Amino acid sequence: xxKPGNYLLFVYGSLLSGFRSPAYEYITRYFxxxxxxxxxxLLYDMGEYPAAIPAPGSGxxxxxxxxxxxxxxxxxxxxxxxxxxxxxxxxxxxxRLYRRELAEIQVAGGTETAWIYWFNGDVSDRPxxxxxxxxxxxxxxxx
Numbered sequence: 001x002x003k004p005g006n007y008l009l010f011v012y013g014s015l016l017s018g019f020r021s022p023a024y025e026y027i028t029r030y031f032x033x034x035x036x037x038x039x040x041x042l043l044y045d046m047g048e049y050p051a052a053i054p055a056p057g058s059g060x061x062x063x064x065x066x067x068x069x070x071x072x073x074x075x076x077x078x079x080x081x082x083x084x085x086x087x088x089x090x091x092x093x094x095x096r097l098y099r100r101e102l103a104e105i106q107v108a109g110g111t112e113t114a115w116i117y118w119f120n121g122d123v124s125d126r127p128x129x130x131x132x133x134x135x136x137x138x139x140x141x142x143x
Contacts, residue, residue, distance in 0.1 A: 007075050008114035009082075010105045012064035015052040019133045021087060030078040031067035037105040038063055039116060043129040050134050051119030051126065052115055054103065063133040066105055066114055079115070086117045098118050 009089060013120050014021045038061040044051040060078050069075045069098060079100070086099025098117040105114045129137045 004128070005114060006102065006115065007069040007072055008034070008063050008105075008112055009067045009069075010039060010103065010114040010116045011067060012039075012043065012052055012062050012116075013134055015082075016065055016135060017121070024075070027067065027078070027082070028058075030070060032070055034066040034068050034112075035107050036063070037066040037107045037114075039103050039105050039131070041118075042123075043130075043132050043133075043134065044119070044123040044126040045129055045137070046123070046126055050129065051123050052116070053123060054101075054118055059130075061132050063131075063136075064105075065106055066107060067110060082117075088117070 003081050013019075014023050015027055017024060027064045038052065039052075040058060040060065041062045042055045042058070042060050043062045044053070062139055069078060080089070083100060086100070090096050099120045099121060100115055100117055102113050103116045104111045105116075131137060
């Protein structure tokens with residue numbers, strides 16, 4: 001699933017620096033923040049977590065952060081840990097919650113290709129996060 005030479009990861013949910021979640025604390029052992037970024041897609045509120053769906057050409061953007069692996073030799077191992085966290089690695093008969101793919105990420109001054117976790121399920125009955133910014137959405141959401 002990894003592409004040799006690509007050591008970038010785009011995050012938009014619990015792995016954002018602003019959440020300071022245990023998952024974020026874990027990935028900071030292996031990844032450094034490069035910059036903010038945006039990807040073409042739609043973002044949905046699934047309750048406990050967000051769901052990103054690719055939407056090229058839609059004009060909708062998801063806000064997030066671009067991360068780079070600190071030690072390239074640890075990339076495959078670190079990504080396997082994230083694949084497990086994101087529900088990519090499942091038992092026989094189970095459906096993957098997310099899928100990891102390469103996407104074009106808009107950054108200041110151009111674009112970068114990075115890995116992203118796209119939601120692999122149904123979002124039809126879930127509210128869309130119109131701003132594409134989960135942190136902003138969560139800070140304004142009423143309990």
